[in-house]
Amino acid sequence: MNFIKILDILSNKELLNEKGSRRDSFQQFKNVGKGIALASIPFGLAATSSKTKAATSSMATAAFQASNTDVLNFALTLEYLEADFYQMGLDSGVIPAEDQAVFNQISKHEDSHVAFLVAALGDDAIEKPTFDFTGGDLMLDPFNDYPTFMALAQGFEDTGVRAYKGQAGALANSNELLRYALQIHSVEARHASQVRRMRQERGWIIQDNNTLPDDFAAIYAGEDNLSQGGVNLSGMFGSFGGDDATTAAFDEPLTMAEVNAIASIFIA
């Protein structure tokens, strides 16, 4: 399943700056097909992208923006992943009775988001990837081990929030699509808060604290950003929870490439 990797490449700003316009890359993609396009683009550069500059590079800039179709398919991939995950969780019996109502509700929402995006994309909608929730080498067992299920649920929701946020600028050319994306984005945040609190955590993200396995630190990378709109807020709110509260008061975006790197762990 190389679609994610192709998206990853196409959304890599540095790579594209070197290789010419994005349109050219897309044309190449269309002309020669997935496999060959992959082979023809230097992977090393794509893999070591602008991750270190997460906080600034995730800002919507005019320098690079994906097409609306790219963005919606990107969102659809995540929604497919979430929808499958919760359905398999509910089917597996791993969820205790007292938590069923919550996960039924979340599952229902993810199914709706999939249905909406598939309808919005029409013929352009990607097919559902095959997911592997063991995470391959990570050998996770979320459908037999409830703490693992909960941890992944939190990771997917917090990632979803960051993913939609990172695409707001790219969708700003369409009032409707931007509005719909925002309407989904905040529901993912409601989910994230709920699952976090069920895991005895705060509903919000303090600094870049990762309480999931170390392999998922990328989900929280850059959440410790203290600079908002060019204003350095560091040390400003000593009487109001300090920098911990300041980082929690602002959620941070992830780029498409950063999200795809996380999601690809679960794509077979």
Next chain:
Amino acid sequence: MKKMKSNNLQNSIRNDRRNFLKLSGAAIVGSGFLFMTGCSDDDDQPMPEPDPEVFDLGPGNLGILNYAYALEQLEAAFYERVLDGSYWAGAPSSEKQIFEDLRNHEVIHREFFKTAITAAVGSDTSLVLPDLEFDFSTVDFGSRDNVLNISQILEDTGVSAYNGAGELIDVSDSAGLTYLTLAGKIVSVEARHASAIRDLISPGSTNFASDMVLVDIGGSGLAYDKATPPADVLTAVVNTGFVVTPFTANNLPNS
């Protein structure tokens, strides 16, 4: 000494604000906050007669920023009162923690907007929404139910307000894109708050993302937060009776 202690919160707010503004004065150089004269798309409509006595939120992105600032002022003021009240004083530590966090976040949002707008308008600070006065005399801050109920309304309203405002931000330059991203950074935190408050009201249920607050898009199901236009949000806010200081929103963009 005693008196100082009872005024501790007020003092720390003042101190924080003073420090904040002083320090940020240097920090804003080169920031994305440039004054925008962004006009609404409805130039052909007659402008309402301006009332020099009443503050108007203003046009374009300035108006949207002032609008968000008004909402954050309301939220912050409410949670400051919650933390002065007897419900909070006697609440279990987990609930105290949540309200303390919410107070902190909303104060931070409020002060952030004050600085951002002040930077955006340059020398003309008369364009910055003034500190609003609130009247919470109808709220029983000793009542858990009452406090949670108002909190839920404020957070759900905040979510729908930012969702509705996103498309009204003029993103034709990088400052506008910065504002849109900032709205996204804040709205998801408001949604996290809403979820937590709703779960306190009805723990372990579907209330955190209730069918009662979500809407449908295109027949795909009740799985989306509302996106409410400013006029409707402001009408709801005015109807709470909490806002004492009058202001108008006659020039906000509506598309």
